[in-house]
Amino acid sequence: MSTKILVTVKEVAEVDDEFEISGLDIDDRYLEYDLNEWDDYAVEEAVQLSEAGDDVEVVTVTLGPERSEETIRMALAKGADRAVRVWDDALADAGLLDATTKADLLAAVVESEEPDLVLTGVQAADDSFGATGVALAERVGFEWAAVVNDLDYDADANVSSVRRELEGGVEELTDVEGPAVLTIQTGINEPRYASLRGIRQAQRKPLDVHALDDLGLDESVVDSPVDLTSMYEPESEGDAVVWEGSPDETADELATFLREQGVVEG
């Protein structure tokens, strides 16, 4: 019996310490792109399942422009078997903030791939919406579990025994019937680095690009009532005293403060 695992991956931007906002986003000069931290753990989890089982195929899917192929190749280099990238001119202009829109697009891929298990990240590090995985599950009629930090997958029964990481150091143990979408939390495993061999192999692995048409969708899928209308640097609520000077000077200020507070002796 074969198993297919679909992993959603997103290329996210990280912001430099100093940056400028231009329009509705941070100016591209201050952004560096990388695989979303949470998705890195999701990819690793899928690859570990494929290494442990027989006949497990790992397919990654991303919604993203051509630039994101570098990120997808990283997932392939780490052991995913093939990749799907969904993009269309119509998507370029849409903000793609709305989790419903993302779920609609991913649902079309789920319907054509028919995976047994879908792994997503808990959230994307850039917009931290945290809703796409569960929205996707609802859309395709899969069962789901959010914020999973341990997974024991029974491929024959298609049941996932998971731990959901709740607040305050409490974990919930839950059995989830497949097909299911699990949103993966950081720390569930130790994501590997891509090996040189893996990177070479990734160049030869299939990476299919689908436009809306190919997925049987039309442009109305990007119509959304949810719109980003402004971005700004928050006014600092803080009134921190910033100690200035060379490291020995600032260290001296801090040391003096700690001594005066009676926190440390000596």
Place this chain on the structure above:
Amino acid sequence: MTVLAVTEHRRGELRTPSFEIITAGRDLADALDAELHLAVIGGDVDGFADRLNRDGVDAVHTVAEGEEFNHDVYTQAVTAMAEAHDPDALLMPNTVNGLDYAPAVAGALDLPLVTDAVDFDADGTLEVTREQYGGKVETTVDVEADAFALTIRPAEWPAAEGTGDAEITPFDVDIDESAVGSTVTGFEEVGSGDVDITEADVLVSVGRGIDEEENLPLVEALADALGATLSSSRPIVDNGWLPKNRQVGQSGKVVTPDVYIAVGISGAVQHVAGMKGSDTIIAINTDPNAPIMDIADYAIVDDLFDVVPELIEQFGGQAPS
């Protein structure tokens, strides 16, 4: 008009976001000229409803179904309640469990969803304030719709107080058991062990700025020199560099030391949830815009690898080479 807010409990206790969502819900209800209704699902619903009957609540609907949270039950119950009461706004907590059903409910009801709101303005088009890029920027998100769903960030609104005169009524819903595909089999407390960081007066807390496991002895030496206890942000624990009982934050420990020294920690909301009650917060960070600066009392904007060795020396310790 109605605002429907969903409350949350675990192992017999209402959780704090349940009281905060009353405050947020009342704000929204006032802006919309609406009533505030609460949903209480599972557990001791009558006891919970009594305790939730605070100032500003107009009605509480209870669904006595199961003891603990189950997302299939919540999804079905909230969806049915929304279909019956047709709320203009549906509020849910942006908690781990909130995110386990809110997107499903919004999907089932075909409502637009915005998560993790830190503020909103509902005079006219709904404008939601939320953060992006780990809190380095804020955004405004407009929702052009007659009805919408929103999840509310914990600890942004104060807990509601007083006593309300809400009508408390059971809400009848037939849960379709065949659609319940997940079963909670238990709970486990994690993160206990030899060290209890919640007991410490002074915490030296290390974050991803430390870069490599090989560099950890540097902050260990600082903690030793100060007679402090070492704690950390999540990535340090995720990487296996420190055990889980050292983690500060939403999914770790909540600490309230006299002094909290955050070394190379950005101050993500889930981290801040665990340490904002510290008496004095000191940040050492290269990034002057890091969100930790917003809650720090004192800060050094510099490289930890330059500052920490100097500090260790100040206290007669020796920085590892």
